[in-house]
Amino acid sequence: MEKLYKILKYTFITLWTVFIVAPFLWAVSTSFKDFQSVNSKVTYIPWLDFEPTLEGWRVLVKSPARGGVDIVEPYFNSIFVTCTASLISIVLGTLAAYALSRFTFKAGFVRNNDITFFFISQRIMPPIVLSIPFFIFLSTIGLLDSLLGLVVVYIVLLMPIAVWIMVDFFNRVPKELDETALIDGCNPYQAFYKVVLPNSIPGLIVAGMFCIIFGWIDFFFAFILTFTEVQLLPVKVVALNSSITPWWSLSASALISVAPLIIVAFVVERYLSKGNLSGALK
Amino acid sequence: MNLIGENLTYKPDKQFHLNNVSFEFKKGNLYTILGRTLSGKTTFLKTIAGLLNPDRGNISFEGKDFSKIPVWERNVAMVYQQFINYPHLNVYENIIFPLKQRKLSGDKIKTDVDEALKTVGLSGFENRKIQELSGGQQQRVALARSLAKKAKILLLDEPLVNLDYKLREQLREEFKRIFSKGLSAEAILIYSTTDPQEVMELNGEVIVLDEGKVLQKGPAKEIFENPINLKVAEISNDPPMNILKGTKSSDKLNFENISINIPTHFKNLEDQDYNFGIRASEIKLSNNGEEFEIELAEISGSETLLHLKKGDSKVIALIEEVMNFKIHEKVKIKFNENKFYAFNKEEELISSPYGVYNG
Numbered sequence: 334m335e336k337l338y339k340i341l342k343y344t345f346i347t348l349w350t351v352f353i354v355a356p357f358l359w360a361v362s363t364s365f366k367d368f369q370s371v372n373s374k375v376t377y378i379p380w381l382d383f384e385p386t387l388e389g390w391r392v393l394v395k396s397p398a399r400g401g402v403d404i405v406e407p408y409f410n411s412i413f414v415t416c417t418a419s420l421i422s423i424v425l426g427t428l429a430a431y432a433l434s435r436f437t438f439k440a441g442f443v444r445n446n447d448i449t450f451f452f453i454s455q456r457i458m459p460p461i462v463l464s465i466p467f468f469i470f471l472s473t474i475g476l477l478d479s480l481l482g483l484v485v486v487y488i489v490l491l492m493p494i495a496v497w498i499m500v501d502f503f504n505r506v507p508k509e510l511d512e513t514a515l516i517d518g519c520n521p522y523q524a525f526y527k528v529v530l531p532n533s534i535p536g537l538i539v540a541g542m543f544c545i546i547f548g549w550i551d552f553f554f555a556f557i558l559t560f561t562e563v564q565l566l567p568v569k570v571v572a573l574n575s576s577i578t579p580w581w582s583l584s585a586s587a588l589i590s591v592a593p594l595i596i597v598a599f600v601v602e603r604y605l606s607k608g609n610l611s612g613a614l615k
Numbered sequence: 616m617n618l619i620g621e622n623l624t625y626k627p628d629k630q631f632h633l634n635n636v637s638f639e640f641k642k643g644n645l646y647t648i649l650g651r652t653l654s655g656k657t658t659f660l661k662t663i664a665g666l667l668n669p670d671r672g673n674i675s676f677e678g679k680d681f682s683k684i685p686v687w688e689r690n691v692a693m694v695y696q697q698f699i700n701y702p703h704l705n706v707y708e709n710i711i712f713p714l715k716q717r718k719l720s721g722d723k724i725k726t727d728v729d730e731a732l733k734t735v736g737l738s739g740f741e742n743r744k745i746q747e748l749s750g751g752q753q754q755r756v757a758l759a760r761s762l763a764k765k766a767k768i769l770l771l772d773e774p775l776v777n778l779d780y781k782l783r784e785q786l787r788e789e790f791k792r793i794f795s796k797g798l799s800a801e802a803i804l805i806y807s808t809t810d811p812q813e814v815m816e817l818n819g820e821v822i823v824l825d826e827g828k829v830l831q832k833g834p835a836k837e838i839f840e841n842p843i844n845l846k847v848a849e850i851s852n853d854p855p856m857n858i859l860k861g862t863k864s865s866d867k868l869n870f871e872n873i874s875i876n877i878p879t880h881f882k883n884l885e886d887q888d889y890n891f892g893i894r895a896s897e898i899k900l901s902n903n904g905e906e907f908e909i910e911l912a913e914i915s916g917s918e919t920l921l922h923l924k925k926g927d928s929k930v931i932a933l934i935e936e937v938m939n940f941k942i943h944e945k946v947k948i949k950f951n952e953n954k955f956y957a958f959n960k961e962e963e964l965i966s967s968p969y970g971v972y973n974g
Binding site: 507510512513514515519520 | 661666686703
């Protein structure tokens with residue numbers, strides 16, 4: 334029985350790994366192929382099956398004037414917008430979450446839980462609902478097709494995630510920890526940044542990771558709210574696909590698009606296994 | 616110049632957490648708050664610390680209105696029942712935290728920290744992380760932090776309740792030692808607990824609290840000898856005092872199925888119905904006693920608790936040795952009639968074996 338379980342377990346893990354890794358292998362090998370190797374027949378092994386070339390990668394950094402597609406600028410645009418919006422969302426979201434976790438708000442029938450839900454509800458409606466209001470809003474304040482405009486919109490999208498994760502995190506930090514800080518001579522602000530915040534790093538990292546992922550992968554708003562001045566990476570990658578699909582450069586750009594997320598995932602995983610709050614709890 | 620509370624009332628929901636509580640605490644003394652869970656002990660301590668604002672009432676310290684001083688300027692220290700330390704700091708940094716917060720510096724505070732660590736028996740643990748310590752050690756760190764601070768008011772909220780039995784015994788002994796020598800004449804120590812034994816051992820002034828109300832105040836011995844009503848008798852004894860409804864006649868106490876010779880201190884009582892109280896430890900196994908049936912026998916430490924039944928009369932007896940009994944076994948027990956209390960229908964103490972109330 335136990336043996337059967339073991340066999341089933343490893344079979345499943347193997348299948349799942351193949352399922353996850355296969356597209357990556359496909360993308361890696363395709364990114365080193367040229368038109369001929371992609372379109373003639375199915376090939377797998379470089380040098381044996383096909384002659385590897387760096388053309389697919391070179392196109393990405395060449396300027397359009399010299400026949401390239403230049404994804405360097407969109408790449409840095411994406412990094413800037415994602416990081417700025419994530420950072421602001423984390424700072425504001427953490428403050429909001431702390432307030433929602435520790436203080437009682439009353440306004441008519443509205444209580445803390447309602448306010449928390451109000452934040453999360455921003456993520457409940459489909460993005461298309463928000464597209465027209467955002468478009469009109471940005472065009473009114475003159476931020477359409479600009480990095481700053483995208484940062485503003487992304488903060489609206491990312492802050493609910495930060496608030497949601499951090500409220501949950503702070504609710505699990507015992508209130509007595511703050512109270513002890515107050516008793517030991519901290520005013521409420523000092524209690525927050527000297528005691529609560531240093532013990533919230535695991536939560537901040539998780540929230541930051543989610544903000545970065547959701548900011549980085551957004552295609553919809555980047556597509557709708559920009560035209561010619563500013564382009565973000567996802568839009569640029571999709572735009573590569575014209576009348577002839579350049580599978581080689583498409584694969585290469587897809588790989589460098591997911592690279593930051595893979596790095597983030599590894600760093601976070603390593604950090605999270607280290608950090609814990611057990612000392613504050615029973 | 617004392618800590619004075621007047622008519623403190625706090626009722627955040629349907630129940631009173633504090634109900635018209637007044638007190639006067641003098642410096643250099645130890646006060647214990649005895650009450651069951653949810654009796655308002657923590658609220659009481661938090662009100663003194665300034666973490667809660669009572670709905671009504673005044674609180675003053677050294678002649679100043681305490682309610683106008685925020686928590687962080689009150690110079691109190693508090694140890695919680697949960698082991699609360701700063702997990703991101705090591706033991707030494709934890710203890711020095713409140714001193715640094717008060718902008719103290721120099722060699723003086725280092726010696727203060729060392730002294731506090733020595734008092735709680737954690738010298739050499741300075742660089743340990745909090746997470747590496749056991750529960751008992753974590754609670755010692757919390758206590759050391761409170762001691763090093765040299766606060767004028769030291770609050771301990773059931774500090775031993777989350778420890779296992781053996782550690783609790785051990786720390787309780789140490790607390791007695793620490794309080795007797797480490798407490799300056801300038802400080803007020805307030806200790807809350809659910810455990811009557813702790814109250815008796817610490818031997819301070821006791822406040823018995825129930826549903827936010829002060830039931831009785833006085834020295835530990837006084838509470839033990841003369842609990843002013845049934846509630847106090849119940850709260851201040853573990854196991855709770857046995858209460859038997861019965862009638863006094865000229866020479867007998869008559870309970871359902873049992874009758875006992877009248878104790879001398881009941882001589883002057885009127886012949887009528889009473890609630891008679893007897894501690895579990897005043898019931899002994901005896902061959903010429905009343906026959907009871909065992910409902911449950913628990914062994915706790917070196918004692919055996921017997922839950923006994925005869926008809927509708929139920930009592931708990933505390934036998935001071937470890938004995939094995941079978942459930943439904945019949946045993947004979949004898950009440951020590953000289954230790955009977957009498958409470959009237961209003962549940963107030965009428966007569967106690969210790970003399971003060973005597974009919």
